[in-house]
Amino acid sequence: MFSYRHAFHAGNHADVLKHLVLIATLDHMLEKETALTVVDTHAGAGLYRLDGDYAGTSGEAAEGVLRLVADPKATPASTPAAGAPAKKAAQEAEAPLADALARYLEVIHDFNAKGGARVYPGSPFIVQHLLRDHDRLKLFELHPTDSRTLTANIAQLEAGRQIAVLHEDGFGSATKFLPPPSRRALVLMDPSYELKTEYGRVLDFMAEALKRFATGTYAVWYPIIPRPEAHDLPRRLKTMATKAGKSSLNVTLTVKSSKITTAPSGETRRPGLPASGMFLINPPYTLKPLLEAALPQLVQKLGQDRNAGFTIDAAG
Numbered sequence: 001m002f003s004y005r006h007a008f009h010a011g012n013h014a015d016v017l018k019h020l021v022l023i024a025t026l027d028h029m030l031e032k033e034t035a036l037t038v039v040d041t042h043a044g045a046g047l048y049r050l051d052g053d054y055a056g057t058s059g060e061a062a063e064g065v066l067r068l069v070a071d072p073k074a075t076p077a078s079t080p081a082a083g084a085p086a087k088k089a090a091q092e093a094e095a096p097l098a099d100a101l102a103r104y105l106e107v108i109h110d111f112n113a114k115g116g117a118r119v120y121p122g123s124p125f126i127v128q129h130l131l132r133d134h135d136r137l138k139l140f141e142l143h144p145t146d147s148r149t150l151t152a153n154i155a156q157l158e159a160g161r162q163i164a165v166l167h168e169d170g171f172g173s174a175t176k177f178l179p180p181p182s183r184r185a186l187v188l189m190d191p192s193y194e195l196k197t198e199y200g201r202v203l204d205f206m207a208e209a210l211k212r213f214a215t216g217t218y219a220v221w222y223p224i225i226p227r228p229e230a231h232d233l234p235r236r237l238k239t240m241a242t243k244a245g246k247s248s249l250n251v252t253l254t255v256k257s258s259k260i261t262t263a264p265s266g267e268t269r270r271p272g273l274p275a276s277g278m279f280l281i282n283p284p285y286t287l288k289p290l291l292e293a294a295l296p297q298l299v300q301k302l303g304q305d306r307n308a309g310f311t312i313d314a315a316g
């Protein structure tokens with residue numbers, strides 16, 4: 001337990017999918033004036049350096065967000081255009097970025113005024129960046145070091161009562177904030193799945209959360225790996241949503257084959273995380289068309305072999 005550190009994975013393809021969905025969901029929920037509470041049950045450290053030791057060691061961001069910011073077509077509109085006129089003309093001839101992808105990159109750019117992505121915002125900073133003064137953010141982080149880092153990072157925002165950082169078990173105690181006084185909430189559940197028992201804990205949490213607050217919006221990230229519990233999770237979440245009479249949306253992004261290969265030297269090569277998904281209960285109705293436009297572009301930009309692809313399954 002607690003060997004997982006998100007700093008090694010920040011900005012990878014799974015973060016890109018997760019945060020793109022998070023931003024698209026929040027943008028819609030924040031159109032209503034009524035206060036919104038966001039509960040982030042597994043918050044991480046909040047902010048990451050992609051030029052630091054952790055990210056450099058894993059190299060995962062290079063196959064994720066850094067592919068997008070290195071792509072000239074992916075430069076947000078607010079950034080001065082670079083390159084020769086011919087290059088610019090060629091860029092303009094190509095399809096424009098899908099709205100949800102452009103918006104994701106705009107948020108990343110907000111944390112990197114000089115361009116690129118040296119700083120990668122985790123879910124707490126992405127959410128706080130979008131929230132209005134009267135909204136609330138509850139952050140759970142159990143890792144002793146990451147919890148301290150998160151507390152220090154959040155303190156710099158001087159956000160006062162808007163943000164609460166809790167060094168508590170997100171599975172065990174985050175439902176205490178449901179329903180919030182305004183009866184509007186988004187819950188992001190993004191565990192590290194270090195233990196296979198965590199899949200069951202996600203389901204237990206969701207059952208309890210839906211009992212307390214059936215109209216909340218819930219977003220669960222999960223890895224797509226050859227493990228029965230991981231395979232079953234979206235199916236069981238869908239059954240839960242259907243039984244509760246709630247709509248759901250399951251989006252997956254695969255960037256490469258999951259096959260373990262053997263190098264000519266005889267060395268076994270594990271592919272690393274090949275795919276992940278986000279399962280939402282009570283998603284905004286705007287989310288599906290946004291993802292239908294953005295996911296083909298993500299596959300094109302982040303795909304590493306011919307197994308790359310996406311699925312979107314909406315129900316209810």
Ligand code: SAM
Nearest residue numbers: 006042043044122123141142143169170190192
């Ligand atoms: N949501 C973050 C983001 O998008 O930037 C990343 C979170 S990371 C995948 C999962 C985090 O959950 C890790 O920082 C880990 O220390 C923490 N964690 C593990 N078990 C936990 C628990 N039971 N309650 C709260 N946090 C936990």
